[in-house]
Amino acid sequence: MTSARTVLGPDEIARALTRIAHEILEANHGPDGLVLLGIPTRGAYLAQRLADRLAEITGDDFSGRVGALDVTMHRDDLRATPTRASHPTRIPAAGIDDRVVVLVDDVLYSGRTIRAALDALADLGRPRAVRLAVLVDRGHRELPIRADSVGKNLPSARSEHVSILLDEVDGRDAVTIEGGAA
Amino acid sequence: MKHLLTAAMPRDEAVALLDLAEDMHQIQDREVKKLPALRGRTVVNLFFEDSTRTRSSFEIAGKWLSADVINVSGKGSSVSKGESLRDTGLTIAAMGVDGVVVRSGSSGAPTQLADWIGRPVVNAGDGTHEHPTQALLDAFALRRRIHGGAVRGRGLDGVRIAIVGDIAHSRVARSNALLLPALGAEVTVVGPPSLLPVAAADGTRLGVRAETSLDRVIAERPDALMLLRVQLERQAGRVAPSAGEYITGWSLTDERLARLGDAHIMHPGPMNRGLELSSRAADSDASTILEQVTAGVSVRMAVLYSLLASDHPSAVDGGTR
Numbered sequence: 001m002t003s004a005r006t007v008l009g010p011d012e013i014a015r016a017l018t019r020i021a022h023e024i025l026e027a028n029h030g031p032d033g034l035v036l037l038g039i040p041t042r043g044a045y046l047a048q049r050l051a052d053r054l055a056e057i058t059g060d061d062f063s064g065r066v067g068a069l070d071v072t073m074h075r076d077d078l079r080a081t082p083t084r085a086s087h088p089t090r091i092p093a094a095g096i097d098d099r100v101v102v103l104v105d106d107v108l109y110s111g112r113t114i115r116a117a118l119d120a121l122a123d124l125g126r127p128r129a130v131r132l133a134v135l136v137d138r139g140h141r142e143l144p145i146r147a148d149s150v151g152k153n154l155p156s157a158r159s160e161h162v163s164i165l166l167d168e169v170d171g172r173d174a175v176t177i178e179g180g181a182a
Numbered sequence: 183m184k185h186l187l188t189a190a191m192p193r194d195e196a197v198a199l200l201d202l203a204e205d206m207h208q209i210q211d212r213e214v215k216k217l218p219a220l221r222g223r224t225v226v227n228l229f230f231e232d233s234t235r236t237r238s239s240f241e242i243a244g245k246w247l248s249a250d251v252i253n254v255s256g257k258g259s260s261v262s263k264g265e266s267l268r269d270t271g272l273t274i275a276a277m278g279v280d281g282v283v284v285r286s287g288s289s290g291a292p293t294q295l296a297d298w299i300g301r302p303v304v305n306a307g308d309g310t311h312e313h314p315t316q317a318l319l320d321a322f323a324l325r326r327r328i329h330g331g332a333v334r335g336r337g338l339d340g341v342r343i344a345i346v347g348d349i350a351h352s353r354v355a356r357s358n359a360l361l362l363p364a365l366g367a368e369v370t371v372v373g374p375p376s377l378l379p380v381a382a383a384d385g386t387r388l389g390v391r392a393e394t395s396l397d398r399v400i401a402e403r404p405d406a407l408m409l410l411r412v413q414l415e416r417q418a419g420r421v422a423p424s425a426g427e428y429i430t431g432w433s434l435t436d437e438r439l440a441r442l443g444d445a446h447i448m449h450p451g452p453m454n455r456g457l458e459l460s461s462r463a464a465d466s467d468a469s470t471i472l473e474q475v476t477a478g479v480s481v482r483m484a485v486l487y488s489l490l491a492s493d494h495p496s497a498v499d500g501g502t503r
Contacts, residue, residue, distance in 0.1 A: 070205065072205075072219075073217035073218065073219040073247075073487075074217070074218055074219075078219055078491045078492060079491070079492060079493045080492075080493065080494075081492060081494070082492055082494050082495070082496040083183075083487075083488055083491060083492045083494075083495045083496050084491075084492075085198065085201075085202065086202055086205040086206075087205065088204065088205055088208070088334070089205070089208055119218070123212065123214040123216065123217075124212065124214075125213075
């Protein structure tokens with residue numbers, strides 16, 4: 001039994017999200033047209049936190065500009081894994097057509113979840129641009145996908161397990177890593 | 183879940199299926215009504231009995247999930263040439279289909295077929311036995327009416343539902359009498375004495391409370407009234423009330439509607455206006471009849487996804503991953 005090592009604590013996660021919020025605004029030259037869509041479960045909470053920060057920074061109301069995008073039905077590993085439960089998709093009432101959609105997820109790994117998200121988005125409308133913000137990039141990409149904003153680059157072995165804990169679901173904020181070559 | 187043969191299932195499993203159906207339901211609001219989850223899968227609708235709504239509902243559900251759906255009806259197929267259910271099933275399985283949705287006049291046929299063909303089987307109604315997707319869609323539509331927007335993870339706790347009609351011969355009643363109490367509902371079956379099933383030692387019928395007077399049940403102010411179709415084609419040779427007697431005793435007439443309060447009015451369709459319920463009842467705001475039809479597609483999408491998406495299916499646990 002290996003013990004989990006904490007890589008990011010609550011303060012570091014908070015700072016990373018604040019920085020990502022600024023990066024999103026910088027790349028977009030302001031808040032116009034931004035829509036944040038988190039990938040459930042934890043990406044959806046992160047999207048909400050980013051929206052709160054964007055609202056703080058800009059003074060704009062972001063409540064109608066954040067949602068959740070479930071990608072379960074678009075995954076390419078449905079056959080190989082046990083039946084996956086789905087999650088609700090919540091798209092802001094104004095839609096995503098001609099918006100700059102920022103996809104938000106907790107961990108970027110193979111890139112397959114984001115590939116599924118891009119497919120799911122295409123069925124919902126045609127954004128002007130799609131960006132990607134993740135809390136942790138642990139490498140090992142299997143598709144040509146990269147993030148525009150990364151909270152922490154975390155080089156890891158495939159045998160290691162990276163966990164994102166969020167207060168909303170787990171009761172505390174932390175990024176931990178465990179296992180790997182003993 | 184390997185097959186869906188019965189509506190008897192643990193509460194967790196039923197709630198997880200209904201939650202999955204909620205996610206599927208979102209596709210109704212979308213321009214592109216297509217999800218790729220069952221791409222490359224083939225589903226056969228094997229219908230030995232006439233059915234329009236159940237068959238087309240399964241067909242739409244399969245197509246919206248990108249499965250290839252083929253309809254085989256009993257009439258005009260090799261079944262009418264004397265082929266046995268087993269041979270028909272094995273033939274279809276040998277064509278490489280991934281799942282079979284079966285409707286049959288023979289109670290137990292889907293269970294037999296599931297044993298024989300080694301593919302996921304969905305019971306789309308078998309004789310006087312069960313119609314599990316109907317019970318699931320009834321629960322889905324009612325859960326939405328009762329809980330509004332906050333339905334996920336919830337059952338039908340304390341909801342009082344009366345099922346009215348030919349209880350003894352109704353597969354809809356049987357499946358609902360299994361599913362709804364598992365979700366916490368209090369179910370009463372109501373009908374003419376000759377159309378109630380045999381009572382158990384504790385006086386229950388189908389495991390739930392039975393009543394013969396609709397007026398007594400209405401006086402109790404139920405939360406929902408589910409009216410079963412009077413199945414004229416099944417009445418031959420049975421001791422059953424005449425249409426007039428039925429209306430007098432068990433129809434939701436305008437007069438009874440006035441005493442019903444704000445109970446939800448459900449009907450699995452196709453309905454006989456003026457017989458099971460009045461037109462005013464059918465078209466009132468309390469009627470969930472069209473919502474039930476819409477729910478049918480979402481629930482069947484959830485069922486097909488649960489059975490066919492994974493090569494290693496497990497019950498959808500409602501957990502995160």
